[in-house]
Amino acid sequence: MCIRSGSIIKVTIRRFRLVCTDAGVIVTRTIGWLEPHMHEELIDAINAANTGEAPSPFGKMEIEIPGAPVSVQSKQSVRDAYIATIKRPLSRFHFILTGQLVLDVTWLTPAKSRYETDAKADIDNCLKPIIDAFTGPDGLFINDCQLKGLYICWRHIESDNERLHFQFQFDSGQWCEKAGFAFIRLDRGLCFPVNRMWPKPMRKLWVEAMRAGEQQKARLEQLGTPYLALAGLTGGSQPFHITRTGGFTVFAPEEFASYDYAPSA
Structure with missing residues (x-):
């Protein structure tokens, strides 16, 4: 139950406890004061976690x-x-x-x-x-x-x-998302998460952006920028070495940018 007080919502039930019997998943977290829009976003995130569409917003x-x-x-x-x-x-x-x-x-x-x-x-x-x-x-x-x-x-x-x-x-x-999840391999055997279901124009632009990001990353490394600060600079995610991607689809940049994706019926 929530009680409105001006523009603030006070959450009187201070714990969310979601139990999904199929997987034995339990998400528990104490909630305090929330802005109205934050409350709605949190409820949506919890619902997505409950259905398995996204991980718990509480980590x-x-x-x-x-x-x-x-x-x-x-x-x-x-x-x-x-x-x-x-x-x-x-x-x-x-x-x-x-x-x-x-x-x-x-x-x-x-x-x-x-x-x-x-x-x-x-x-x-x-x-x-x-x-x-x-x-x-x-x-x-x-x-x-x-x-x-x-x-x-x-x-x-x-x-x-x-x-x-x-x-x-x-x-x-x-x-x-697991649907369409894949990797693109750049230099030094480093692979970055992508989605093979993206439209071709998006994939082409993404490859260009990643290559540019790799160049900037190399320059920053030479200037002594810490690794953890640079890890997600290319593609916005932590890269994985090719030996860590067993079982996943791995594309070369040109292949990822040019292939024609046909959604299954």
Whole structure:
């Protein structure tokens, strides 16, 4: 409920809590005082996050996956099955995160199974399959190089309802739509996010702007400008090395600017 007071809206319910049962996604945030237009924008952003069209405007997401993690030493078929288990709920998200992330993993499991059996994977050995599940064209982010922090622990539960709890923190403004997402490769093997569904005139102009941006970036680097200040100068987004773009479509500049895109019926 909101109470209007002059031109200010006071939000009397101070928490938004959205639960999407398909993916176990929880978005929680305390809200204080908001201008009217900001309130409407925030509600729209929350609705977009709730439907999976955009990430949470609060830069936080929590996902819960049932079952125990697998070890990196497990058979490939076992790892593939586990990765598929995580990727299934991710299919509801129509965006991919392009900035830095912090991932906090909590394994909820009975302590007895950890201490008195050898059936459970060591927590350090289960990280790689987990990260692989969240990366790539059908994942939540592009590559594990985006992980600025990675934390994992296990916590005792009395029940047999074993599960993994993932908490992501990220820059809510650094993301792209999955539909049409691709990369354009410039010099030094650096690739920049683009959208292959853009109209041809836009793609041509974008290539010209990126090349000009690369020239300005090189000059600023020579003058000692810090890397983080320049990272998004070309194309407005953090570049990725070609080796970090596995599974994604990568265009040469000329190819991206000239091909004829035909929307599917």
